[in-house]
Ligand code: SF4
């Protein structure tokens with residue numbers, strides 16, 4: 001194929017393995033397969049290593065809603081902004097969250113204006129901050145899928161054990177199966193198979209995808225993050241499709257089991273319960289697709305304690321932004337009219353461009369390697 | 377991105393914190409999410425300061441060998457490394 005292919009395959013621990021996998025996939029794949037990778041980490045691997053370039057045209061990757069930053073609706077960001085604007089308050093969160101624009105400003109801009117807003121490496125740091133600042137309110141804006149929920153549970157547990165009364169949680173933990181279900185039950189996303197998220201599955205176990213594989217007749221292969229992991233998972237998907245099967249397979253057996261991490265699941269269950277509704281940015285309201293603190297712990301719940309100051313208006317994205325269709329697997333970043341023009345990573349209009357795991361950001365950064373996407 | 381590089385436990389303190397070695401980089405993580413007993417020498421998978429589960433020794437050594445090769449390729453400029461922040465899926 002191209003020079004790119006040679007570059008990519010060289011330098012790997014096992015170039016023979018990569019080549020062999022690509023050759024097998026080419027040989028065995030005889031009709032078009034749309035594979036949704038739910039997780040932003042896979043999007044990153046696919047784009048960074050140009051996997052769609054190595055694979056036959058039959059394989060089309062569709063990016064799913066797998067990044068907690070991308071799916072955060074503006075009104076929740078406005079909550080964070082309102083909380084961070086309170087006097088005597090420290091707001092802490094993870095990842096690229098502080099860069100995402102809310103309706104009027106972002107946490108980053110607010111920080112530049114002098115508010116105490118911190119982007120943490122580890123959620124555990126929030127306990128330290130609360131202890132070091134006993135005269136201040138510390139609010140943790142918790143984000144993430146099933147991977148990070150147990151970590152927030154540990155924080156609540158530690159806050160209780162250590163008698164910390166100045167720490168509050170704004171919980172935005174969302175769940176993968178409900179989101180996938182919402183996308184599939186809509187009927188207009190043409191997805192034949194899924195790459196299952198890695199770290200989510202470490203916690204939940206791969207059993208959570210069994211209803212999806214069964215209901216929608218889509219193979220699900222839980223995959224690790226290395227390029228060879230993704231290639232092998234694609235091969236397994238091709239083989240399932242050829243055999244007319246649709247089951248959950250676990251390519252990432254070195255870290256994932258069927259049952260997952262039971263202690264983590266128990267911790268989550270102790271501190272959290274399902275929210276009736278959560279609005280996903282671009283996708284809309286998905287019932288039972290997120291968690292909140294159990295009422296027993298409402299003294300720690302920022303949404304309850306600071307209810308009065310939290311804006312209640314639901315807000316949609318800029319009209320030009322098609323993140324919603326991207327998250328639903330109906331469009332590619334290149335289809336967006338402002339992609340790479342009015343919307344770039346340094347000046348993002350939507351969060352798919354902000355988040356480093358966002359589809360738009362990945363296409364922007366590694367787009368040259370993935371010209372197949374441009375034609376689509 | 378969470379590359380899921382296995383980390384080796386080199387020390388455990390009384391607060392259930394472990395010092396782990398991830399391909400030569402040392403850091404502290406909590407073992408609060410792991411039900412089984414963790415001992416010095418065991419391998420764990422780390423995500424934002426938490427050990428998420430134990431990994432068998434052979435699997436861990438396999439992955440580490442893989443990452444060493446990738447790291448080498450990066451040093452030789454065959455793959456570029458410009459990772460941003462991870463968003464903790
Ligand atoms: S390029 Fe920007 S505006 Fe367009 S879909 Fe992506 S994030 Fe939204």
Ligand code: SF4
Pocket residue numbers: 038039040043063064065066067068069070071326327351352355357358359360
């Ligand atoms: S960037 Fe957007 S589309 Fe990609 S994984 Fe994150 S949320 Fe999903």
